[in-house]
Amino acid sequence: MIVASFDGRTTVEEAIGRAANGEDRDGLLRGIGGMMAAGLIVVPGARPPQRQGNAAIKAVAGLAFTRCRIGDMGVVMPVFRPLLGWLYTPAGALVLLALIVGAAIAWAGRGPELAAHVARYGDLGVGDLIIGYLLFIGAKLLHEAGHAVAADRMAAAEGLTVGAHPWGVSFMFLLPAPYVDASSAWFLRSPWRRAAVGLAGVATDLLIAALAALAWAALGPGALRERMFDLVVICSVSSLLFNLNPLARLDGYYVLSDLLGIPNLMARAQAAFGRLVFGPFGMASWPAAADVPLGLYAAGSWVYRWTIYLSIFWLAGGHHWLLAGGVASVVALLFLALPLLRLARAAPGAFGRAPARATVFAAAVAGIITAVALLPLPNHVVVEGVVIRPGLSFVYPRTDGQLLAVAQPGPAGDTPVLRLQNPETDRMMTQLRAEAAAIAIEGRRARATGTEHVDSTLERQRAVANQIAGLQSEREQWEVTAPPGTLWEPLRAESLKGAWVRRDDARPLGVLLSEAPAEVRLVLDQWDGPAVLAALAATNDVRMALRLRGGSAVETEGRPLWPAIEARDSLPSPALALANGGSIPARTDDQGAARPVERVFELRVAPEASVAWRHGARVEARIALPPASLLDQSWRRIRQALQRRLAV
Structure with missing residues (x-):
């Protein structure tokens, strides 16, 4: 307040006398002297203090924090005051809360639609990025205008007037974005009013997000609906993750500084x-x-x-x-x-x-x-693999029908492993049998009256009999019985119990396996493969710990089966692909099979103990490598991640 009264005619003593109001005059004088010494107040005839440091370093460091002022937002404030002013009142806060609750209700139960929009972000093009950035700029302009409007309202509540609202372009996490200089809020005596100015931008963002969410719920599929979803994400994420976070010098930081009283x-x-x-x-x-x-x-x-x-x-x-x-x-x-x-x-x-x-x-x-x-440290690598049991035969649905019963996994006996039923087949069988009985009666009448209709009746009887035999053969295929001495693994059958299955489904319902010992096939990428194979070849008695993926305890140990398969361009199971939760980046070929992006190494491991792992189970193996420094281990993993991410 004292500095604001320096107009070239008012002396320091006069300014302090007007603003002191019984406060410590000496303290105010020392504050003015400190500001003069720091060069914040220019005194005619006095040399400003020389700041230490390298000018080149300061110039480079200022690139990330440069603010380019464009003008004064006061020109458009008559538009923004009625548009946003109501929001920074108690009634406006209640309206905002009601809109947020309404948007949450409108989005409830729409998980699949929201998931589809989120999945769209996995394949964004340059046009999508440009549109998203333009939406961000527009929302950010309203955000900053909210600060200016709130500063006017809070200043008026204390009998003050904000003279100007400078605005321009600054950098927000390396991205150019508009800003409004709301430092006039420092003149407010109440920290709560200063906090209200700091939170005004977040309130504006949440208002935009709530309105966009309601519009998204009312619109049909199309580009406009996608843009509304983008606007919800931009406004909510930018407010809650960035602006409201007190760890960056944005709105949340200044609110925390004001409420704590720590400039x-x-x-x-x-x-x-x-x-x-x-x-x-x-x-x-x-x-x-x-x-x-x-x-x-x-x-x-x-x-x-x-x-x-x-x-x-x-x-x-x-x-x-x-x-x-x-x-x-x-x-x-x-x-x-x-x-x-x-x-x-x-x-x-x-x-x-x-x-x-x-x-x-x-x-x-x-x-x-x-x-x-x-300093060498213990080193190891964890690789993924899949359990393979020999003598594999797939079980497909032999006819259309409802899957009624599925046998538990394990040794297969004389009981069926699958049982289907088709009510339509039963109805057709009943109808055909009734038709056969009617044709038989008609045939007896034809033979009693003459022979001219006997041949056609016999032909119809043979046709109906063939249809009945075909349906009877189909009914016999409703039950699938496995030969003794095999293991039954219901892959998809367990989840499809009670559902309708079709005979033309190319995916098997389960598999039948011989009771031979299981084998684990580990897949090593181009980074882990050479190091692992070299470490295993240098040791005579090799044992590696094996466990099911996601488990914490080692269930058994295994020995490698040589030779390892190098430069392989296929996976023993599509479950090992990165898209299916595995660790190997893969692509889909013309036949729909998962092919690794880079050729891989395959190492077969024989478990030492008999384990009841199911065919296709995901397994992790911990393999010891020669000791290496923390720098070597970290750099190796960083290079691996960078190569996969940057595709170079």
Whole structure:
């Protein structure tokens, strides 16, 4: 308030006299002096303080946080005030809550439709991304206009007037987005009103999301409905995951700062984290007890930001490796290289102030780097496989019908493993038998009256008899009986019990297997295959732990059966494909079979103990590898993930 009264005619004493209202005049004078010393207030004839640091580093670091001001939003405020002003009142909050509840009710029970929209995001094109970004810009403009309107209303409640609403373009997680400078809210005395200004954008987003959700529920399938769903996702995710999150310097951060009464929360938290890490080594001042919560907040913010940056990189990698490389370059330069460069520039000063503790810090860092890069650690790999039992024969439905009974998995005896029924066949059988009886009566009458109709009657009798025999043969196929000495595995039959099955279904209902020992076939990709096979070949007595996928306990051990099959372009089971929950990236060939994108290695393993694993069961094997450093193990996995994601 004092600074706002500096108009070139009012002296500092006069401004303090108007605003003091009995407060500490000396404290206010010291505050004004501090602002002058920091260069925040320009005094004619005085030289501004010289800021330390490298100008080039600051220029590069400012690229990610640049704000380009375009103009004043006051020109369009007469439009936005009646459009959004009602929302930032108690009645507006109740209306917003009612709209959100109504949208939730409208979306209830529509899981399959929503899942179909979400699945669409797995194959987005450039046009979809452009449309989504334009929707984001439009929603963000209304979001920022909400801050400006709320700032006007909250200022008017305290008898103040906001003179201007500067707006322009800034960067939000590397993406250009519109912004409105709502720093005029700092003049509000009530922290709750300042928090209301901070939450105004989130309220606007939720209003847009609720209205779009209701429109989606009312529209039929089409492009407009898809855009409404996109708008719901954009507004809800951007508000709840980004803007409302206090770990980034967005709306939630300023609300938290206002309610806690801690101005410059992020800067103070980062300074506290620096004192906690570098203070004991003399590279910063000694930490205090109050630095602990602030330091934890800074660490959480750091983890959150890097999670967002890596997620952006991962999404970009799904479209093109050049786009992912650009994101990785910007993130590495701004948030990894520059902080390390600043640390390196600060290190000589720390050695000058406290050489002994700085030396200990440098030695500890060097020790950690050496241990990560050189210290060998136990190494292993977990690979997936599938249980194969020899003597496999598939069981298909031999006729159309309802699946009434399915035998339990295990040894097959004389009892049927499948039993079907077709009421239509029974009705046709009854009708044909009645027709046969009627034809027999008609034949006897024809023979009694003459011979001219006897031949046609006999032909009809033979035709009906053939139909009855065919239906009788079909009824005999309703039961499927397995030969003794085989194992029955109901693959799909268990889930289809009571359902209607067709004879032309190409998928088997179950399998019959001989009682020979099971075999586990492990599939190794191009990264794990050579290392695993080399490690197994170098050991005479090899035993690997085997367990069912998802289990925690090792159920048995197995021995590899040589030779391994290399450069294989097929999978022993489609369940091992990445699309079916496996670990091998695969594609579908012209025949509909799953083919690995890269050729794979197949290793057959014989379990040492007799296990009651079903045919097709998913198995995991833990195979020991030669010890390697943490850096080698991590880099190997990172390269594997990058190669698969970027397709290079």
